[in-house]
Amino acid sequence: MIYLDHNATTPVLPEVLEAMMPYFTSEWGNPSSTYKFGSKLKSVIETAREQVAELIGAQSREIIFTSCGTESNNTAIHAALQANPGKRHIVTSAVEHSSVLNYCLALEKEGYRVTYLPVDREGLLKFADLEEAITDETALVSLMWANNETGILFPVTEIAQVCRTRGVLFHCDAVQVAGKVPINVRTPPLDYLSLTGHKFHAPKGIGALYVRRHTPVKPYLHGGHQERNLRGGTENVALIVGNGQSRRVSH
Numbered sequence: 624m625i626y627l628d629h630n631a632t633t634p635v636l637p638e639v640l641e642a643m644m645p646y647f648t649s650e651w652g653n654p655s656s657t658y659k660f661g662s663k664l665k666s667v668i669e670t671a672r673e674q675v676a677e678l679i680g681a682q683s684r685e686i687i688f689t690s691c692g693t694e695s696n697n698t699a700i701h702a703a704l705q706a707n708p709g710k711r712h713i714v715t716s717a718v719e720h721s722s723v724l725n726y727c728l729a730l731e732k733e734g735y736r737v738t739y740l741p742v743d744r745e746g747l748l749k750f751a752d753l754e755e756a757i758t759d760e761t762a763l764v765s766l767m768w769a770n771n772e773t774g775i776l777f778p779v780t781e782i783a784q785v786c787r788t789r790g791v792l793f794h795c796d797a798v799q800v801a802g803k804v805p806i807n808v809r810t811p812p813l814d815y816l817s818l819t820g821h822k823f824h825a826p827k828g829i830g831a832l833y834v835r836r837h838t839p840v841k842p843y844l845h846g847g848h849q850e851r852n853l854r855g856g857t858e859n860v861a862l863i864v865g866n867g868q869s870r871r872v873s874h
């Protein structure tokens with residue numbers, strides 16, 4: 624078989640698997656434990672966080688590990704809405720991944736208004752549509768960087784600048800770009816950026832959300848103190864290590 628669909632998923636590379644193995648076998652402690660067998664794994668998680676941060680030019684404290692790109696997207700949208708309780712409007716596009724579109728559809732049922740920007744025959748957005756769609760009621764613009772079906776790249780830097788000028792939070796689903804096209808979150812002034820490991824040689828079931836420092840963020844999964852109280856749930860140390868390692872091998 625010649626596999627040509629790395630937009631659907633990528634294989635776990637041998638180096639990534641090798642780096643993960645100890646955390647399935649001998650180092651299986653819980654990082655939240657008060658004793659060393661578990662707590663020593665905290666530094667392992669922090670190393671992976673630095674590696675993922677480096678992939679996108681972020682600071683490690685701006686990275687939250689999640690279970691997938693879907694969770695990252697849902698968390699970002701949820702955080703922006705929680706931060707703006709008086710604003711009930713979201714701008715997105717008609718060609719987003721279902722993890723954005725179906726969440727927006729659910730939000731419409733809760734009374735939010737959602738604008739789904741159309742794309743033209745080339746799959747491109749009309750910039751004027753975006754500028755027109757943003758109102759004083761808009762809490763968030765959520766637009767992808769690369770489309771999972773067509774590979775079309777949206778002009779993220781320009782979008783981020785418009786959002787910044789208009790004072791609206793901007794979330795970017797960068798799941799299809801990370802590991803393929805260089806990303807530096809300092810250049811487009813975006814607020815949230817979603818990643819998922821399985822698109823760049825980590826296993827399925829590990830994702831990350833970048834949240835710019837000082838951008839509002841709230842947990843989507845309420846639970847323990849993991850991820851600085853921002854994402855409850857015992858950390859999947861092996862997959863987190865795999866995510867960090869895949870960043871190293873894919874560049």
Ligand SMILES: Cc1ncc(COP(=O)(O)O)c(C=O)c1O
Pocket residue numbers: 630631690691692693694696720722767769770771796798799819820821828830
């Ligand atoms: C653009 C885009 N966003 C989000 C996702 C969801 O990622 P995950 O499968 O890790 O939930 C995908 C997965 O195909 C995707 O292509």
